[in-house]
Amino acid sequence: MGWGITFYEGKGCRSFKDPLPSSQSPIAELVTNYPIKSEAVICHIRQANSGGISLENTHPFTRQMWGRNWTYAHNGQLKNVQGELPVQLHIPVGATDSEHAFCWILDQLHFKFADKEPTATVLFTFIxxxxxxxxxxxxxNVNITNGQYLFAYCANNLHWITRRAPFGKARLIDAEVVINFTEETTESDVVTVIATQPLTNNESWHKMTKGQWHLFCLGESIASGQEVLKVEN
Amino acid sequence: MGWGITFYEGKGCRSFKDPLPSSQSPIAELVTNYPIKSEAVICHIRQANSGGISLENTHPFTRQMWGRNWTYAHNGQLKNVQGELPVQLHIPVGATDSEHAFCWILDQLHFKFADKEPTATVLFTFIxxxxxxxxxxxxxNVNITNGQYLFAYCANNLHWITRRAPFGKARLIDAEVVINFTEETTESDVVTVIATQPLTNNESWHKMTKGQWHLFCLGESIASGQEVLKVEN
Incomplete structure (x- = not known):
């Protein structure tokens, strides 16, 4: 299983990714030791279903629009994206259904708004x-960020949690590790984590419903909505 | 002085960059140890003249066009790019003259060819x-690659050298190091290095002239030309 992480430093962002499992990856070691201080991070672990195991097929994907880096990671599988979601301006580099859908979104943003970036509410409601x-x-299930806002849409599996002062400790589900957030944060920090499944077993995670979306900014949920799905999955 | 390096693995590419000098950079240590095996690499050391010291202002810059990652690094300074090179579709993320010129090039490629990618010769002659x-x-002075071709245009300082079997040794100018290429290469490798100044003092580098350009593919110069400059710098 490949993996990738993209984190922002101001308007710039950097990605570390590897098409191979993190246990074999020299990059993983660097990320572990890298002092990430970021207002927006997206990471992804890939079970390669659509598209081979290669760097260009590894999430997250980053492209530019309206003077910002846009980063995207997708969980799930999609059928017939090439037939159903034709792309014209933003052409995928790799062979995944995921990157194709990202390109289609950017195409639609361009066709809808051209060079006039709308307000965040209009923009993400459209997304x-x-x-x-x-x-x-x-x-x-998708996470999309432009470094300033982070958008999450739930098809079937997304959970989120917002942590703020006073920060406690978190006990990870899949490792015998307890993280003491007070050592990593300041009093004014607000930190939201979104994941397909809850990562800790001593905290209450919000389970998102089918068709629900949230828009986050600096850790706070600033808008949300519930879409009606015509096709149930 | 910040620095950055982008290298391709197939159609995918990865960048390591740091707005701070490499002597202070944890990323630099990783790159030193990373086993780079790539058909196209662009690296850059930055003397920040235009735009502050930040990740988004650090070369190389990468954007996508026609289903490929395009990577660009620029040496030199440009005046009044915003007035003289208006951009519409590709908007800079950072504040450098360099990224602005890259965005302008991509805009012009789009306006000229839209979604019909031309042949390499037509494309790079236009660039x-x-x-x-x-x-x-x-x-x-600029280097641009889409991972398959590498284009170099010389304003005043660009030198290049092509190495092929039998590979010898290279003595670096700015470090007491001798590189034995036979240890790093195979018989069929062809390796071209392009730099503003010759990097070794025991080999003959080609000095490019003002307005000259070369197009390389897999280490070979496959096309070149001499443009006539209307404004001498």
Whole structure:
């Protein structure tokens, strides 16, 4: 299983990714030791279903629009993206259904708004509508960020949790590790984590429903909505 | 002085960059130890003149076009890029003259060819003409690659050398190091290095002339031309 992580430093972002499992990866060691201090991070672990095991097929994917880096990671599988989601301006580099759907979203943003970037509410409400269309082709749990806002849309599996002062400790589900957030944070930090499944077993995670989306900024949920799915998955 | 390096693995590429000098960079240590085996690499050391010291202002810059990652690094300074090179579709993320010129090139490629990617010869001959226009705004030594082809345009300082079997040894100018290429290469490898100044003092480098460009593929120069500059720098 390949993996990747993209984190922002201001408007810039950097990605570490490896098409091979992290246990074999020299990059993974660096990320573990890298002092990440970021306002937006997206990471992804890949079970390669669509598209071979290669760097260009490894999430997250980053492209530019309206003077920002846009980063995207997708959980799920989609059918017939090439037939159902034709792309024109943003052409995938790799062979995944995921990158194809990302390119289609960017194409639609361009066709809808051209060079006039809309307000965040208008923009991400539109992306929610696009997500519903993509969702109709399979499973589309997705995180998208432009470094300033982070959008999450749930097809079937997404959970989130917001942590703020006073920070406690978190006990990871899949490792015998307890993280003491007070050592990593300041009093004013607000930190939201979104994941397909809860990562800790001593905290209450919000389970998102089918068709639900949230828009986060600096750790706070600032908007949300519930889309009606025409095709149930 | 910040620095960055982008290298391709197939159609995918990865970048390591740091806005701070490599002597202070944890990333630099990783790159030193990373087993880079690549058909196209661009690296850059930055003397920040235009735009502050930040990740988004650090070369190389990578964007996508026609289903490929395009990577670009620029040496030199340009005046009034915003006035002279208006951009519409490809908007810079950072504040450098360099990224702005890259965005302008991609805009021009889109306006000229839209979604019909031309042959390499047509494409890079056109980029050479664009380079002349940019050159008129200052100094524009540039390397651009889409992973398959590497284009170099010389405003005033570019040198290149092609090495092939039998490989010898290279003595670096700025470090007491001798590199034995026979240890790193196979008989069929052809390796071209392009740099603003010769990096070794025991080999003959080709000095490019003002307005000259070369197109390389898998280490071979496959096309070149000499543009006439209307404005001498």
């Amino acid at each position: 929610a509508k696009l997500s519903v269309k993509i969702n109709a082709l399979g499973v589309f | 050479a003409k664009l380079s002349v226009k940019i050159n008129a705004l200052g100094v524009f």
